Amino acid sequence: xxxxxxxxxxxxxxxxxxxxxxxxxxxxxxxxxxxxxxxxxxxxxxxxxxxxxxxxxxxxxxxxxxxxxxxxxxxxxxxxxxxxxxxxxxxxxxxxxxxxxxxxxxxxxxxxxxxxxxxxxxxxxxxxxxxxxxxxxxxxxxxxxxxxxxxxxxxxxxxxxxxxxxxxxxxxxxxxxxxxxxxxxxxxxxxxxxxxxxxxxxxxxxxxxxxxxxxxxxxxxxxxxxxxxxxxxxxxxxxxxxxxxxxxxxxxxxxxxxxxxxxxxxxxxxxxxxxxxxxxxxxxxxxxxxxxxxxxxxxxxxxxxxxxxxxxxxxxxxxxxxxxxxxxxxxxxxxxxxxxxxxxxxxxxxxxxxxxxxxxxxxxxxxxxxxxxxxxxxxxxxxxxxxxxxxxxxxxxxxxxxxxxxxxxxxxxxxxxxxxxxxxxxxxxxxxxxxxxxxxxxxxxxxxxxxxxxxxxxxxxxxxxxxxxxxxxxxxxxxxxxxxxxxxxxxxxxxxxxxxxxxxxxxxxxxxxxxxxxxxxxxxxxxxxxxxxxxxxxxxxxxxxxxxxxxxxxxxxxxxxxxxxxxxxxxxxxxxxxxxxxxxxxxxxxxxxxxxxxxxxxxxxxxxxxxxxxxxxxxxxxxxxxxxxxxxxxxxxxxxxxxxxxxxxxxxxxxxxxxxxxxxxxxxxxxxxxxxxxxxxxx
Numbered sequence: 001x002x003x004x005x006x007x008x009x010x011x012x013x014x015x016x017x018x019x020x021x022x023x024x025x026x027x028x029x030x031x032x033x034x035x036x037x038x039x040x041x042x043x044x045x046x047x048x049x050x051x052x053x054x055x056x057x058x059x060x061x062x063x064x065x066x067x068x069x070x071x072x073x074x075x076x077x078x079x080x081x082x083x084x085x086x087x088x089x090x091x092x093x094x095x096x097x098x099x100x101x102x103x104x105x106x107x108x109x110x111x112x113x114x115x116x117x118x119x120x121x122x123x124x125x126x127x128x129x130x131x132x133x134x135x136x137x138x139x140x141x142x143x144x145x146x147x148x149x150x151x152x153x154x155x156x157x158x159x160x161x162x163x164x165x166x167x168x169x170x171x172x173x174x175x176x177x178x179x180x181x182x183x184x185x186x187x188x189x190x191x192x193x194x195x196x197x198x199x200x201x202x203x204x205x206x207x208x209x210x211x212x213x214x215x216x217x218x219x220x221x222x223x224x225x226x227x228x229x230x231x232x233x234x235x236x237x238x239x240x241x242x243x244x245x246x247x248x249x250x251x252x253x254x255x256x257x258x259x260x261x262x263x264x265x266x267x268x269x270x271x272x273x274x275x276x277x278x279x280x281x282x283x284x285x286x287x288x289x290x291x292x293x294x295x296x297x298x299x300x301x302x303x304x305x306x307x308x309x310x311x312x313x314x315x316x317x318x319x320x321x322x323x324x325x326x327x328x329x330x331x332x333x334x335x336x337x338x339x340x341x342x343x344x345x346x347x348x349x350x351x352x353x354x355x356x357x358x359x360x361x362x363x364x365x366x367x368x369x370x371x372x373x374x375x376x377x378x379x380x381x382x383x384x385x386x387x388x389x390x391x392x393x394x395x396x397x398x399x400x401x402x403x404x405x406x407x408x409x410x411x412x413x414x415x416x417x418x419x420x421x422x423x424x425x426x427x428x429x430x431x432x433x434x435x436x437x438x439x440x441x442x443x444x445x446x447x448x449x450x451x452x453x454x455x456x457x458x459x460x461x462x463x464x465x466x467x468x469x470x471x472x473x474x475x476x477x478x479x480x481x482x483x484x485x486x487x488x489x490x491x492x493x494x495x496x497x498x499x500x501x502x503x504x505x506x507x508x509x510x511x512x513x514x515x516x517x518x519x520x521x522x523x524x525x526x527x528x529x530x531x532x533x534x535x536x537x538x539x540x541x542x543x544x545x546x547x548x549x550x551x552x553x554x555x556x557x558x559x560x561x562x563x564x565x566x567x568x569x570x571x572x573x574x575x576x577x578x579x580x581x582x583x584x585x586x587x588x589x590x591x592x593x594x595x596x597x598x599x600x601x602x603x604x605x606x607x608x609x610x611x612x613x614x615x616x617x618x619x620x621x622x623x624x625x626x627x628x629x630x631x632x633x634x635x636x637x638x639x640x641x642x643x644x645x646x647x648x649x650x651x652x653x654x655x656x657x658x659x660x661x662x663x664x665x666x667x668x669x670x671x672x673x674x675x676x677x678x679x680x681x682x683x
Contacts, residue, residue, distance in 0.1 A: 033064050037101050040071055041135050048072075063092035067105050074112055077318065082112050100129035104136050112318070114374055116143050137182035138192050144175035145195055149202065153341040153358070175199055188219070197229050198312055201236065209233040224253050228308045235305040238419040244296040247304045261324050262307055268334060268412040287468045290416035291523060293460035293475070293512040298416050306333045316376045327380045327403070328369055331360065335413045338362050344394065346374060352392040357381065365406060368399045420520035423447060425513055426569045427524070430542040432560070433533040433586050433637075437501045440530070441544070441558065443569040444513070445493040446480065454481040456516040461498060464508040464525075474500045485556050486566050488547060490574055490678070495547075495566060497558050504534050531671075538587050538667040540660050545571055545675055546580040549641055561639050571675040575651070579644040581658075583671065588633045589664045598663040599631040601640065608653040608674065633662075651677050 032055055039048040052072055055065045070088035073081040089109050096102040107122035120143055126136040148171035151164040176199060182192040193216050200209035213230035217223060231246030254262060264281040276284070289297040310329035315322055323329040338360035346356045356371040358378060368381035370393060380399040384391055427444035442461060449455060457478040462470040478496055486495045508527040515521070533539055548566040550557075557564035565582055573579045588597050605625040631640065644656075653676050661668040 033068070036068055040068075045075065063095035064099070066092040067096060067102060070109065071105055074109060082109070085109050086113065098129070100126040100133055100136070103129070104133065104139075107136070107139060111139070111143070116147065119143060132185050134182045134186045134189055134192075137178045137185070138189065138195065141175045141179035141182065141192065141195050144171045144178065145199055147171040148175060148199070150343065150345065150356075152202065153343040172199060172203060190216075190225075194225065194229070194312075197233070201229075201233065201309075201312070204236075206233045206237040210237065222249060222253070224250055228304075229312065231301075232305050232308045232312070235301055238417075240294065240296045240298055240301060243301050243305070247301060250304075258322075262304060265303070265412075266333075268303075283467065283469065288414070290414070291512055291514075291521060292462045292470050292473070292510055293458055293514060299414055302336075302414055302416075303333070306336065314378075319375060319377060321377060326377060328358075328360075328378050331367060331403070334407065335362060335410075336415075346371075351390065353390055354392055354394060357394050365410070367403060367406075368393075368395050368397070370394075418514070418519045418521045420515065420518040423515060423518075423520050423522055425522045425524075427511060428567075428569045428571070429507075429528060429530075430544045430567070431530045431533065432541045432584055434501065436534065438504055438530050438533060440500045440502055440507075441567065442498045442500070442511070443495070443558075443567040444497070444511075445488055445491075445495050445569045446478075446513070446515075448482065448487070448492050448494050449517075454479055455494065456480075457496075458514040458516060459496075459498060460510075460512045461500065462510040462512070463502065464510060466508075468508065470510070472502075474498060486547075488568070488570070489577070490570075490572060495569070497567060499558075502530070504530055504532060533586060536587055537669075538585070538589070538660070538662050538665075539669045540586070540658065540671050541584040543656065543658060543671050543673040544582040545573075545673060546582060547573075547577070549580040549582060563641070568675075571673070572678060573646060573675060574678055574680055575646050575649065576680045577646070579646055579675065581642040581644065581656070582639065583658060584637065584639045585633070585660055585669075586637050588636050588638060588662060589667075590634060590636050595634065597633045599633055599638075600661040600663065601629045601631060602657075602659045602661075603627045603629070603642070604657040604659070605644075606655045606657070607650075608655055646677050649677055651679055 032051065036048055036051040036055060039045075039051060049072065052065075052068050055062075055068065059065050066088050070085040070092075073085040073088070086109055089106055093102050093106060103122045103126040107119045107126065110116075110119035110122060120140065123136045123140045123143070127133050127140070130136075148168045151168035151171065176196065179192045179196040179199070182189055183196070186192075193212060197209050197212055200206070200212065210230065210233045213226050213233065216226045217230065220226070227246045227249045231243045231250065234240075234243035234246060251259065251262060260266070263278075264276055265284050268284075285297055285300045285303075288299045290299055307324050310323035310326070310332050313323060314326045314329040314332070316326070324333060340361050342359040342361070344354070344357045347354050355374060356378075358369045360367045360369070369378040370381040371378050372382075380403050381393050381395055382398050382400055383393045383396050425444050425446060427442060430441040430443070432439045432441070446455065446457060455478075457480065459476045459478055461474045463472040465471045476498060480494045480496060482494070487493070488495055506527055506529050510523065510525045512524075513522040531539075531542060533541065544565065544567055546565050546567045548557075548564075550564045551562065552564060553559070553562075554564035557566050559565070560582075563582070565580075585599070588599070590597055603626065607624075631638075653674060655672055655674050657670060657672045659668055659670045
């Protein structure tokens, strides 16, 4: 035992001779070493490199200088340099064991070697020795952030999958604690703010993220990354106007390829490289704006947000890879976040080595990504060429080919809604003739929230060009209430309308309504062909069905030819309420004053019953009711109002056909309209 103790003492003596102790606070080199260390911590690598060269020349054998050389090797990157850095660390760290910076260097080297467990131990030792070591706190926050993300979606690969999310939340708490501690010591630390913002975003705490970056921008309102991440937080919170302001400050400051990725629809269309011009890109974004009624283009904002998130989440800084240029980043930009993710860590099972793997599940497809080289860059999974290889994948499918096919066949995806979601609005177009134009009447019925409140809506009707871009618009701000607006007694909805002039060509449109109080929207994009009313033959307008028509002037009704009309958008009528019908007749052959032209108007009402196989086999016909009325016209244009009594009709769907024939030339014009009868309502 004595011999063993003497041997250990002799070895320690020899070790101390080979590795002399150094007091980094000694006046000879202390100031220079601290200066170079600070240059590295502040990422001033030019000053770090020049200062290190000077130290190596003056103190070539000092352990503290050797550890700075290890940092330089680490900074240069590459496997060989990482090995050199590790060798220097193992050889000289004992001599500097009382210096917290030594443990910080060790933590960085272990991080580079993918040993996060040991790296955490080193950084924790650094902050034990120096409780104000900001960079060590930041690195600890980063490690726990990555650990949280690793476990947030991970499941056990067993018959009954078990979630690791509880461990992820623990890591989240640790990461927040370390990053907040770093910001207490150094409130201006940018990296701590980025990492903390990333944490808040991943767990959906957007309000905290907004507050964090709003405070950060108080010092520098033009900071690109702070604005980008604040815009991302506002976008996630569906505060579109605020997000737009942030991104507008970002885009002009971007340059080159980064700006093209943000502003041009790469990965969204089948394009040849970056061949789309700025004008074509602008047209693409305008076509895909989900809400023309707002000043912001929410689809473009979503694209900005997806690119920002891809860079925040999927970048591999030590490999110089931007997040948008990774397989996960391109998928995210094109299809948005998956419905859920399953994640598996690296493992050795049955002698086979499996890399970290993520499976992204969308509603109709899924994709595998593997970190094949364990360096943080996940790529579409490709099984090894040899089935005998020790390195395996969790699938035998080549997902590079799967992704190529998906990108070619499944278009980009974007689902838009305001913070309050969406709501449904029944609406209907009716067209009349107004000199050499058509006058359109758009009727819609808006939901009523209460019997007393005032409802505020923004309305926009946009006529779209052949390229699906607005070329004409009609907008209104509506303030409706039961006391000032007509109410459909059947379902208590508020009846409103919009009139506009147009030509007789095909009408492509976008109808958009925003409920300002509930922050929800309704959007309908479609096309229709207005009736051919601009002709010199006898013709009649669309048939306008109404809840009420009166000769007196009533506010908030549709007024035409001295009539007040309460039109119906639903064409849904109760049996105990009358159905009113209004239409106009054009090109009546009245050639001189006082001439009288007889008009024959035939109303045919047909019950639209469901026809099953037996009905068709037996040749059953639908029930029809026809009524003929005679009218006399004294002008080239006239109108007709009719009232239909529905009390004797059964509930169901009906078609009303109006055929107008003038006896002078025998010309006839026909229009049809459908409606539905329901049971009684209380008056």
